[in-house]
Amino acid sequence: MPDNIPSVPETPATPVATVAASPAPTVTAKSAEAKIDRRAFISWVGLGWVTFAAATTGALSIVLRYLFPNVVFEPPTSFKAGFPSDYDPGVVDERWKAKYGVWLVRTAEGMYALSTTCTHLGCTPSWLSTESKFKCPCHGSGFYKSGINFEGPAPRPLERYRISLADDGQILIDKSKKFQQEKGEWNNSESFLNL
Amino acid sequence: MIEAFKIFINSVSSPATIFTLAVIVFILFVSFPKQATSAIVMIPLLIFAAAFLAIGLTDKHFYHIITTPDNVPIVGLIFIFGYFTWYAMRKAVINDERMAQGKPTIEKEETDEKVLVFPYLIFIEFVIALAYSIMLVVWSIFLKAPLEEPANPTVSPNPSKAPWYFLGLQEMLVYFDPWIAGVLLPTFIIIGLCAIPYIDRDPATSGYYSFKGRKFAIIAYLFGFWILWILLIIMGTFLRGPNWNFFGPFEVWDVHKVVPLVNVNLSEIIFIKWFSVGLPKAWFVREAPGILLVLAYLIIPPAILAKTAFKEIYKKLGAARYAILVMLMLMMLSLPIKMYLRWAFNLKYLVAIPEFFFNI
Numbered sequence: 001m002p003d004n005i006p007s008v009p010e011t012p013a014t015p016v017a018t019v020a021a022s023p024a025p026t027v028t029a030k031s032a033e034a035k036i037d038r039r040a041f042i043s044w045v046g047l048g049w050v051t052f053a054a055a056t057t058g059a060l061s062i063v064l065r066y067l068f069p070n071v072v073f074e075p076p077t078s079f080k081a082g083f084p085s086d087y088d089p090g091v092v093d094e095r096w097k098a099k100y101g102v103w104l105v106r107t108a109e110g111m112y113a114l115s116t117t118c119t120h121l122g123c124t125p126s127w128l129s130t131e132s133k134f135k136c137p138c139h140g141s142g143f144y145k146s147g148i149n150f151e152g153p154a155p156r157p158l159e160r161y162r163i164s165l166a167d168d169g170q171i172l173i174d175k176s177k178k179f180q181q182e183k184g185e186w187n188n189s190e191s192f193l194n195l
Numbered sequence: 196m197i198e199a200f201k202i203f204i205n206s207v208s209s210p211a212t213i214f215t216l217a218v219i220v221f222i223l224f225v226s227f228p229k230q231a232t233s234a235i236v237m238i239p240l241l242i243f244a245a246a247f248l249a250i251g252l253t254d255k256h257f258y259h260i261i262t263t264p265d266n267v268p269i270v271g272l273i274f275i276f277g278y279f280t281w282y283a284m285r286k287a288v289i290n291d292e293r294m295a296q297g298k299p300t301i302e303k304e305e306t307d308e309k310v311l312v313f314p315y316l317i318f319i320e321f322v323i324a325l326a327y328s329i330m331l332v333v334w335s336i337f338l339k340a341p342l343e344e345p346a347n348p349t350v351s352p353n354p355s356k357a358p359w360y361f362l363g364l365q366e367m368l369v370y371f372d373p374w375i376a377g378v379l380l381p382t383f384i385i386i387g388l389c390a391i392p393y394i395d396r397d398p399a400t401s402g403y404y405s406f407k408g409r410k411f412a413i414i415a416y417l418f419g420f421w422i423l424w425i426l427l428i429i430m431g432t433f434l435r436g437p438n439w440n441f442f443g444p445f446e447v448w449d450v451h452k453v454v455p456l457v458n459v460n461l462s463e464i465i466f467i468k469w470f471s472v473g474l475p476k477a478w479f480v481r482e483a484p485g486i487l488l489v490l491a492y493l494i495i496p497p498a499i500l501a502k503t504a505f506k507e508i509y510k511k512l513g514a515a516r517y518a519i520l521v522m523l524m525l526m527m528l529s530l531p532i533k534m535y536l537r538w539a540f541n542l543k544y545l546v547a548i549p550e551f552f553f554n555i
């Protein structure tokens with residue numbers, strides 16, 4: 001195109017003849033189009049950017065949408081765990097582990113609800129009843145039945161959840177309230193159910 | 196005979212013995228590179244490795260672990276990395292000798308002219324890429340990727356293993372708090388590797404293999420790579436079993452293996468065992484010894500080394516680059532130090548402040 005532009009001033013010398021004989025007018029038209037003025041240029045670029053930004057935003061918002069699942073299988077944070085008589089003293093009960101992530105332990109004095117999340121990096125330890133300890137398969141942390149950490153890298157004991165008796169006599173566990181031993185919270189009466 | 200050998204190997208296998216053995220081998224390797232890379236040492240070593248593998252494969256358990264599709268690459272990795280380390284060291288030793296005799300290096304003898312990346316290097320890389328693609332196709336046909344049941348956040352497989360290239364990190368996590376082993380140390384590894392060309396700007400020995408001209412850099416790098424990364428991957432792959440317990444190479448992975456072990460923090464050793472006074476209530480009193488120890492570790496060795504062993508390096512690098520170099524070195528060495536402290540004293544954390552997730 002730039003080569004054509006200088007040719008434009010030459011053509012007006014014989015306007016009529018050129019129109020009739022050669023495709024010069026189209027050249028002229030094209031050149032006029034190419035000589036887009038600053039205002040038009042800026043508005044076209046502006047429009048281009050607006051379109052680009054809109055498309056990008058649209059695409060990104062769809063990506064963001066994926067971060068929020070359509071259905072969330074989140075069990076309610078508090079649940080009823082049956083009657084105390086359903087649990088044998090001295091046993092770590094695993095029936096709520098898969099659904100709620102809770103071990104219920106009954107001792108001679110009462111019950112407490114332990115979180116099944118390792119305090120090291122968050123794996124789920126296994127209860128080894130023969131060795132009477134929780135043992136994490138990821139880096140080997142071990143916890144006593146009480147939840148106290150004694151081996152491996154876990155820096156603090158397993159957390160306990162609030163436990164109480166509902167009006168109907170069932171055990172009520174509230175996972176929204178946690179009790180951490182290293183903060184002295186296990187002395188809180190809500191962390192232990194006296195029976 | 197073979198049974199006795201297996202039992203012996205199992206009984207001496209522990210993280211501490213294997214790690215220590217590897218460090219000894221490493222020190223021998225860098226102290227006597229000429230002998231270590233010679234045929235007299237390498238051929239028997241290869242025969243031994245092959246024999247170990249052959250005998251091992253007759254063992255059902257060993258066979259199972261070695262031939263699990265996930266683990267096959269690690270067996271290959273040992274031999275491939277071993278080969279390249281040997282190759283580079285061999286050439287470096289030969290070049291060092293030639294230079295001592297006043298002869299030109301191998302590379303200079305091959306060509307003394309500038310060689311262009313395109314087409315020479317690109318062509319080689321292209322051929323390798325082709326061969327590699329073929330190998331990957333064949334590999335994926337013969338070694339099936341294991342497909343397991345859908346993931347379930349409440350069930351951690353036992354043992355739960357990271358992908359092989361992260362097993363070194365997972366092994367570090369056994370000795371450190373997640374913040375340190377999972378965030379701080381990996382960051383230092385990456386920053387440290389990026390920083391190498393800026394710390395050591397000496398152009399000496401570039402363009403040819405040499406050990407004498409780059410002793411410190413090569414030893415530091417090989418130690419970090421072989422001992423603190425590859426060895427940990429090997430241990431994590433082959434020797435860590437259920438409950439992340441350590442098993443000998445011929446030991447069956449028993450879920451109920453009990454390793455009596457009680458880990459204690461430094462504060463507990465000092466206040467309870469030595470002074471028998473019970474732990475102080477306030478965390479800054481309780482952790483004061485540990486904090487002081489860590490600060491001393493970070494401050495005293497750099498200061499002393501700058502005046503003694505690293506005097507030349509200090510002069511060459513200047514204060515700022517020297518400080519960065521020593522910090523990176525200390526960070527690197529903190530891993531083996533912490534490992535030995537764990538093995539020797541069952542030490543869990545030097546500084547343990549669970550009150551705000553700060554454990555060293």
Ligand code: FES
Pocket residue numbers: 118119120121122123136137138139140141152153154368
């Ligand atoms: S996550 Fe449990 S030991 Fe690391």
